[in-house]
Amino acid sequence: MSTPDASARSAARGRVGRAAQEVINKAQLFAERASWLLSAPTILRDSAREQVRILTVEALQARLRTLPVSELRGLVGRGARLGNLERAGFRTVADVHNARADRLGTVPGVGPTTAQQVSDAADKLAFRVSKDTRFRFEPDRRTPEQTQLLGTLAAIRYADSAVSSLREPMEFLSQRVTPLIAEANPATSKWAMLWSRRAKKDAALSALGKLDGVLADPKLASLSHTLDGAERALDSGSYSPDQLWQDYVSDAASFNALLSTLGGAGETDDVEAAQGFIGPELHQKITAVPLDTSLLRATLRGYQVFGAQYAVHQERSILGDEMGLGKTVQALAVFAHLAAKGQQRFLVVCPASVQINWLKEIERHSQLKAYSLHGRDREATGRRWLQRGGVAVTTFSTLGSLKCLDEAEIAMLVVDEAHYVKNRETKRAEHVRTVNGRAQRTLFLTGTPMENRVEEFRNLVSYLQPRLASRIDAGDTVASAKAFRRAVAPVYLRRNQEDVLTELPDKIEVEDWVQLTSADSAAYRQAVVDRNLMRMRQAAFTSHDSAKLERLAEIVEEALDDGLKVIVFSYFLGVLDIINRRLGSVVVGQITGSVTAAARQQLVDTFTQSERPAVLLSQIDAGGTGLNIQAASVVVIAEPQWKPSTEEQAIARAFRMGQIRTVQVHRLLAKGSVDDRVLEVQHEKRLLFDEYARKSDAKDADSRSVDPSEHRPDFLDDKAVPLERRIILAEQHRLGIVPGREPVA
Template identity: 30%
Template structure:
């Protein structure tokens, strides 16, 4: 294929993972490696391809007018719904490979100019081999290639005549041992590969084997069948096929001996006849109950004709169609299953030979009452009721699984018989959809009910029309009824109807996609549901350009997901892993809602109503700062603390209100009377108990949109999901009704979890790592509570007073400066944990301890492991006591620890230990702790180099995960002021907070006073 003249993007790994996700990319790689892509062409801005998917040929297209929201289409099911599918990614991989090949065009031309050795002349007539019996072959089957692996001791093994080969099969997208192929699956195999399969069967008694011991001549024969194909490997180099050179494999063929000379072809012997002087005789037809042996013996022909005539006369009256069955089957191959009959009887002939492959069918026929007549080797069923029941249950299976051939007689006699199949109809009605599903449109429902109640799998109507109740369609309908109704014990009915809410569409669509092949929902249905099934199909949210430039691609998709749900009056949970910017995505949504000025589905303008964010008290300050940084145009108000508003009219003047769960409980009446454009609950684990006051109050709020944020997976229990969805979409998930069996209860819980999954968006660092830095740094602002704030202010006033008194007493500058250092240290300790200074201070009032618990819970649920650094040993000891009380395992290291390396090894090797507490001086250097992927700086290290050095205990060679570094900062304290000055006066701060140099630090006293303002 000629490469396009117009520039095309580079379809590298990062680009394609960003486009379709890691799981889809790995599937596309397998499809590409299986040589399934037939062509790939770039016509700017569209990439087009042709892909052999095994079951069909697909035509993917990728329009890259917008690199963020690419438009994808394909003839596959996902592609028809505008999802990015595996065929699109495989086409992109193929196109990129073609570009790489083009770079070496000169080399390719030089090689093309080199004359290739002439192939050895083929024999005039290839030796005939038996057909492949172990598997089914067909042009519409799954693509199959045989892979040959040679032993490393080939030379020695060839000398002994005992070369052991390993044979694998690349079937579709998986590689498995050759003897593990599914005998019922149909495979598409190239002619050379067919020859390999035939040879293996001929050497293994008609079966396929994954291990073979061959002579040199046999191996040569096998390799000749696949000459030129890159499917031969050394067993120790499974990723690099051996290159063919001049029709041979270097290092292989020279050990196999000379090829045997072809023996002269012998004339085929004349057919042997039993009569020494055969005379032309009139061709006779023999009755079905006469064996082949009787037919073949001339001296018994007369007896056979006489015997057959009598037996046939006796049967003809009872079964007038049997003669037609015997005659109509003679024209079919003896290598296939042949079915003949009518509504009154069935005659099935099984393939001759290869008894093992048809044993399951033979067992089925016996179980269904068929009798084998040895005289004609056919299985007969002569009972109308049994025949119709059998056809209802197994007609489709005979076609699909056994590739049975049906006689013209059978087709003629059963042409008026209808086989039931699910019939689905969905009509839009007032913004909702009425779903109707039935088994048959031509059969009365009461007749269907009576037939099923009596054990009949068919219905006979007046006039002779017959409807077979296919067991698969009956089971599918019952499964659909249970799933859509949510009733595990729901009785089966032949018809089912339900009025669907918007939130039900995606769930029901998934069920129908699985059960009803080819079913397509109406366009209005698709527009509401398809974006939830594949975030790549989402339309971009109207994000402000300046804000959009800040967002990463996966964050834009998260905002588009939020926006889609909001516009369709749905709720959702953003459950991205910690450090991926959930707050940022939520703020982008709020700004979109406020600036667009319209409610969901074109309702009342949303700009007249503020948005509400509810979060833990320790995160209120963090939300305020993130809002000021990223959405400065929003009028934001903190409704928290003693000076909060008392009347709704005050809050209605703002675009965004931020409050805590505690304040929400206290001001439930005030906040509950307001109308909100959207309510967002941060750290959703705070409402996982639906009986808690947090959950009840949050659920009672009036809002157009409802969303939750959490880095904690929410699938822990059905009760958790019920609580979360009681807020998001009341009534969508249901509690188990009444008494249920264990099986029914398990089914119900699983079903509810499946329904919830569509409204939970979770991305991990591993999934988005290609576009993220390998180290994420995050600052976490903690707002001091009233009690700790008073404690800090008292300490600050004492510090100022002591410095002033020293100066007034005439103390020298060195003494004043040393005292200032000491008091500044006390202020830092008051920020970290007041219990360092006052043992009686309540632990529950420590802001950093509360923030640490939030981080810890999220990390534990995400499977992350944490290093916690502090410059205060007392703070680490208090954390150790806290972890013991909560029952968490941890490691501990400070200056008194003797066996440092042993403790580090224990943490790295024992993944059941989630936390490692480390002091600044003892663990800042010299440790390798790649077992962790999260670093928490409990109190800030004012020297940026020292802080980075601590983080690098986890982020270093050997680390395979993205490392998240979290800095806990007490808001509106000396910690925050020093953080602001860190970049400007790094050299001053380094001296200022290195306690070992405090007495000699060359820091101006005015710098210290500025920090204390």
């Protein structure tokens, strides 16, 4: 009876010569393609760095062209005859910098000594300017060079993802194929095989047979197909320019985070500030262990890497970065690092208003499984989380009732908006304290600055490091914010925008998804029953327990604590009135359709000139055009508008020439409401399409399990039915409301 190896050799004998060469060529091509894919992130990054270097030089030249040659006078002294250079056409520092000294020396009235002095001065000034010159994307000036770099960045993002998922199978097959190619090579020549020793012939035939087997493996065919798609995606020129810019505008933070690792969208050179002013000894301990980001989908900036390393090393600490610096993604980086090291269960406790946002961010930025421990199925979901591992997200109000946590081993607890438990006497504080006692690590997140809230800060620290809490001295805060941060460095890390970034994206846009409360849901359902679209759009604000109003209050409070001014836009007067009552005296007024143009400008002037942080409310149609409101650097859109252009025009009131701060845009969105349908209209998608796609995915294993009532209703796509009517019908269908049968309140 022949062995498998003998059978393979026997089959391979008939393929000696040209057929063997074809097998080897095919195997070699696969190995080369696999090798190229694995090296693609490095190759693409090298290309991007060179593109950034060229664009940065162009940015430097543009700045030097704005400087008149007279700027050099302070560097060369009064004796230099710069007027002669200007008359000869050297009118800017760029003109001088780009000319050699001997060229300057040919200008009448400019001697060799002066020419050299002026040339040296131009070089010195150019060097100074270059220190704070970095390339930034300009969506309003879409040059081919910028578009090319965007394409390279898009390819890098794909390459990172592809290599992460394909590295293991690619390396395994390459390691199998490469030695077989060398062993099988003699089989490409009948003459060589004729004169080879028996052992070499058998080895060549055996290797050729094995190569045949590898190439016939369906797994290789699947990998080859994946490579085809990868090669297209890794071609930076294959991306549509319009799509690239659309992706950049909608997700500039991710592109700029990647750009910051390549020498663009730069971070500050002030390393001490980026590390929260901690001492060198603690810094050395924190950075000694590299952060494992293999399970993370996001690109981290340098200060974010340090923040995650800090949380890992210190074990129980507070991350207090200013709003907009990415506290959530730093917490996810810690989870990903610990998961890569074998830890399994992580828990997030947060306000109900941001729970949905956490679930979305986990899915978007990591490979970890997210579980919602909130609502009717929370215990069953909790048991799955305990068995399988991942990140469970629950709320302060639900935490105390979760039985699944009684015996849970938690690798890390994250408490978001940790200032919610500053009062240790509350029930929520008691529940957090209990879970904290069972967690191996704990990280509190709060964007509320603590320097001037010593007692509150001491209470938070007492959960984490009680001994340190007892030593916190209010005198440290009196000295300076830096002194305070140094004193509490073992437990508290905070960076402000000016601390860590010299250039932020002009606009940071955030979708703040909230889960409707029970009261919200009841109000919303009644509006759907009544077929009242306007009430449906306002329902998330009108209940006594509004999730949107709670999230808005949190955004405003954090912004005001950071000294920022806020403008809130809504289509509805009633919503603005509700917000006005909730926010109180920090509101300087409301811009509505009934306010005259002169009065509107007076409100804007009052808002701008206010020495204190303040809030301005505006109907989006009334204040969304024609006003300059650069004093606001936080913009809140209370509900999605039918046209994206309406929102963009409103945002442009703050995001315009003269704005000196990064504009943070928050779009308040309620999950499971008409907001989902409005976004579908904005993005020109089919109504309820994703809902039906999910149902199909769940049931296509057995067509008998599909409920005929769940087939997509024809009216959803019937353009003859007015859009507003279709949206109401879609929501009635989604909620299972049969017109005429639902009791009316």
